[in-house]
Amino acid sequence: MANTILDISHVSKRFGRFQALDDVSITIARGDIYGLIGENGAGKTTLMRLITGLSPMQEGRISLMGSTLGQNSRILGRIGSVIETPAAFTRLTVGQNMKLVAIQHGLIDEGAIDETLGFVGLSEKTRTRAGQLSLGQRQRLGLAMAILPHPDLLILDEPINGLDPAGIMEFRQLLARLSKERRTTLLISSHILSELYLVSSRFGFISHGRLIKEVTREELDRVNQAGILLDVDQSARAAMILDREGITPFQVMDDHRILIRRQHLEPGPLNRLLVEEGVLVNHINDQKGSLEDYFMDLLNHDPEQRGPATQDHRNQGGDND
């Protein structure tokens, strides 16, 4: 597909007896902001290191913009990355580190450095040595060095680690601007779903080296809503009854499910109302709507009991299964 930036196909990686990645397949399209979520040690960083060529491939295939990784190292010049902690020459200034990246990538536009430093909010630190920057400023410098060559794909490994709440918010805004203004495709990892939720358009859940689920933002949005989830035989009729009785707001999710976005609603009278009107009620669930609960629920399933993680997960919906 011409629109595919990154195609990870059946990638496995083993360190000795430890299976770090097990048959992972992910496709990222141009313009996606893909959030890779998993607990510490789940395999997120390993996957990112494989994509950037920092870790040798063992099994599977990774294709970047149509070029298979390992066959053409120049393709790596079209991706930017901050893997693990951002690295810079500590004795060089921010500006000198940027200049170094510009030379490495053969960039000749002198204004690009100032523009990029301005973009990440480091203009005032141009003459400051990289070793004297705070953690948040180092993260910004790492981001600036990664985006200077205007990469097609930007890979960020736990970019908000160690940032204070204000820093997290600013970083989030930076990522949103990158996607919007520079149309950069992003792959971001985190172990905090709620943080990725605010920036990502697609999500991949990884646990014990396996991709256990992929969902879109819209699917996750459904999960992130607290209320009463009704499973009925005819949602259209049920919706009409709820509307007539003033039990609002609610959202018809499909032919059988309705989410009433209201908490502390007694399920008994609701059940009686619907049944008396001729609607068959299968289930009434109290939906908590917490992303972290959703994440934990996914992780609590034994990954060994699941089938191989493939893109078939993509359209399975984001309900609390």
Add this chain to the structure above:
Amino acid sequence: MINQIRADFYRQRHSFGMMLLLVCTVALGIWSTWSKTTIGISTGGPEYSHRLLEITNGTWTVKTGMQLGADSATTLIYLYIAVFVIVIGCEYSQHTLKNTLTSGISRIQFILGKYVTILADILLLTLCYFISILATGLALGRKPGATWAVLCRDTATMTVSVGFCISVIISLGIVLLVLTQSTVLPAVLIVVWPILIGLLVTNLNWKWLKYLDFVGFAEQIAIGTLKVYQAWIYTGVSLGVVLASVIGSALILSRKEI
């Protein structure tokens, strides 16, 4: 690869360590010429030592100073460890290797680029070293000892031979760096290599090992005690070691977790 070499030179232009290294190299040339002293370990063999003694006991000319300057090549190795650390060692110690390797450069280009940068640095520093010897000898009013053309030719020959031979040992250090990801072990290897080979040749009587004595090779070229057929063997072995080191390092690097 060219961009990588340019980036390394840019970084070195802003490095205090490189500036200090240049000062130390020039100071060594001035001091050894002024004090008529050579420091370092001579590994060129008995014929070399005999010839060296003859030169030392003779009248000190500018040419003498340059020939004896080559005898301090082992000391230059100690100084040039800094080049190794600045150019490639700090990529590991400062974890910037991942930035460099994800800039679209292949492993072989990376290693070759680093070796070329180190070689260029060493050649420039060694040239400065011999020029400082030349200039100090003239400043002290010593006789040239040869025509200007010969002095210029000797400067070029000694710069290339000493610089290249030191770079061969450093190429072995690169293999060890890539293998161990530590700058300490390669630094130790670079320091002990000339001594170790000398000791092994003497004690084990393995004559073929002398062709791995790259410092001895440079010293013998400078004094003129090397036979032509030996020079070819030394050159072949040195080039072979560099080639093997570059390819070996790239292969190891491609199989390593960065």
